Every structure is written in structure tokens, then in C-alpha cells.
Amino acid sequence: MNAGRVIGRMWATRKDASLEGRRLLVVQPLNFRGAETGPELVALDTVDAGVGDRVLYVTSSEATIPFRPGLTATDATIVGILERVDHVTGSW
């Protein structure tokens, strides 16, 4: 799983039926020192995350697990809101 920050939201009227009614959030991957670790991605939301939140997200086929037993065409899903981290570089 990776950490990131929600930096935007996306709308798509024409989309796969399994994505209907899902919020599409733009996430910037970050490490725990706050540095960007890769390009932005679009993730589905399961924890009512909003712009500015630091989140934990899963990728690959695990991203579909929170929506089972239905099959949802996603490869990235936010599964937690980061609340506290104890890290070799300090806590926050």
C-alpha cells in the first residue's frame, strides 16, 4: 500500500458501468517525508476522503476487494485516512 494526498477530483460522464456512482479522486503519491514518489493517479474512494487528506491506497487487483462481490473496473482504491505515523524521521 502507498501513501498519498488527494489533490483533485475527476468527472467522466461516459464510463464503464461498474464505475457509476463512484467518486474519482486524483491522488499524488508521497513518501513519509512528504516528497512526491511518482505520477498522479485516479483512485476510487471508500472512506469519504476529500481534497487535502493524506490517504492510504491499494493498487492492482486488490483495489477491487472493497467493492466485492461485484466486479469494479478499478486498479487503485483509497482504503484509509492517515491519522498518525511514527517514522524514523519523526511522528506526525
Added chain:
Amino acid sequence: MNAGRVIGRMWATRKDASLEGRRLLVVQPLNFRGAETGPELVALDTVDAGVGDRVLYVTSSEATIPFRPGLTATDATIVGILERVDHVTGSW
């Protein structure tokens, strides 16, 4: 999921039977500031996307979900047309 732009189309007469009748589109991955984020890939289409469209695509085994219950030998599928994005750098 990632954003990209459709920049071409590809034809293959000899191909796996599960790809018969599918449109093969060339997609350039982009971030929301318009910068290229990786090499081009070939994706199947589910939303009637055309050259020039900004699209949302899924990769890995999730790319097969829109074609279930049949099994399709794809690892990248376009699942939405980007219509509007609200992003820390502005909306479009």
C-alpha cells in the same frame, strides 16, 4: 487508474481470438498538468473513444473486467472519457 490521451490506432490481423473485433487504441499517459508520465501503451476501448480524447484507463487484470464473463487477453482498457477535472493546479 491513469489519465492519458488517445494518439493513434493499431491493426493486427494475426491476434489472439479474444481480441477479435476489439479496437486497439494507442494511449499516451499524461498527468493532470499535461506532462507525459511514461511510454505509450495499447488499450482496448469500452467507451467509443477517438483520437484526441482524454481518457481514463485501467491496467493489470482489472482491464479484463469490462469484458467479463468472457476472458479477454488485455492488460489495459479505457473505461472513461475525462470530462472535467478540479485539480490543485486549476480546473478544465
Added chain:
Amino acid sequence: MNAGRVIGRMWATRKDASLEGRRLLVVQPLNFRGAETGPELVALDTVDAGVGDRVLYVTSSEATIPFRPGLTATDATIVGILERVDHVTGSW
């Protein structure tokens, strides 16, 4: 899916039983401008590809789909021979 060129062939006498009788081809990933986009990989063949052919290949668990219902220990499979590409940089 990605594009590449077949640049070699590999033999392995000791190998997993699911690979018996399969051709192991060495593929150089390319973009549609002909530039190399990553390190070489070894892919199984489903379309009788030969050295020099430009091909379309799938990776990850989708690579096993052309060989179902049997389970084959591959994570890369050639699924098409590139015949024609219309691309923003021209056709070929």
C-alpha cells in the same frame, strides 16, 4: 498492452512443466517512434511470431489467458503481430 520487436529466442531444458513445448521469445519493448522503452523480456508466443516481427504483448496475469483453461507459468505473452499503426507521428 505494449509494442515490441522480437529480437531472439531462448531455450531452457529444465523448466516448469507448464512451459513444455512453448516457444520462448526475447522481446525488446518499443514505442511507436521506434525507441526502446525498457529492458528486454521473455514472452510466450501465440501467433507464430518470428525474429524481426513487431508484436503486441500482454503482461501480468492476463498473459495466461490465451492458454486457459490450463495454468501456464508466464507473465508475458505475444497476442498479435502489428500490421499497421496510425499515429500522431505518422502511419506505418
Added chain:
Amino acid sequence: MNAGRVIGRMWATRKDASLEGRRLLVVQPLNFRGAETGPELVALDTVDAGVGDRVLYVTSSEATIPFRPGLTATDATIVGILERVDHVTGSW
């Protein structure tokens, strides 16, 4: 599988139900010469690992295997504590 060192711990009150009661550890990927090989990730724990331990972790859908038959929304799981390595550059 990859090697890494546990360098922190993370808490998330709002999270996917399948993550309830699981420890979320921050792992720095390392090679066997001790160099960092990529950005930090968050992994679930199955072997009671602690901060400072060198560990072996799996990613992708294999990360869910230790928690089967239940489905857990993880794409990284620690599956071993590194005890000894014999390596071309020496043993430790």
C-alpha cells in the same frame, strides 16, 4: 519478493473493514548491499515484525494469500524476518 527494513508504523482510524485489527508497517525497500531501491510502502504484518527488522515482503495480489480465505484489501505483506543471507558480496 523483496527485502526491506521496517522504519515506522501507521495508524488509520477510518479504513476499509478488511484492514481492521491489522498492523500497518512502513517499509523501506533495500537491496542486499543495504541501498534503498525504491520509495517506502505500507505493508501488513504476519510475522510480528518490529521497527528495525529486516524483512521479506510480497506485493501484488499475492499479498492477500496469508489472510485467505478472507479477502483483505492489501497489496503488500511482510512474510518473513531475514535471518541470514549468503550473497556474492558476503554473508550477514
Added chain:
Amino acid sequence: MNAGRVIGRMWATRKDASLEGRRLLVVQPLNFRGAETGPELVALDTVDAGVGDRVLYVTSSEATIPFRPGLTATDATIVGILERVDHVTGSW
């Protein structure tokens, strides 16, 4: 699939039950010109590979296929010993 060379072995007493009795080998990914193409990884062995052998390995969920029907928590498995390669740069 990718090519690599076995450069070490790893021991973990505390590990996931599905890894019990499996040999954990350290593999350096290589291309066919002998250059390193990425960081070392740890792979399970199915072909009795030893240190120094050039091998073919699979990653992702395909790595579990040689151990089916049981579920093994691995994302990298050696599936062949490279014996001969005919490559645009020569044979060996």
C-alpha cells in the same frame, strides 16, 4: 518473464507457513547483454537452481502457478534454467 542470475540464498526462520520448506534465492535481473536491469529480488525455486545459474523467472500472481493447487505467498518464482539464447547481439 525475465532473465537473471542467482547470486545468493536467504534464510528466514519466522515466515509465512506457505513458504515452509521452500528455497529462497537472491536473483539479479539481467538483460541478454549481461547488464543489470533492476534491483535484486528474492524468488522461490522450482528447477533446483544454484548460485551462478542464469535463470528465467516469473513475477506477479503467475509466480504462484507452479505451486498450485496450494496457495503460496510468493510474487517471484524461477521457472527455468537458461541454456541457450540466440539474440541479435549473438548466441550463447
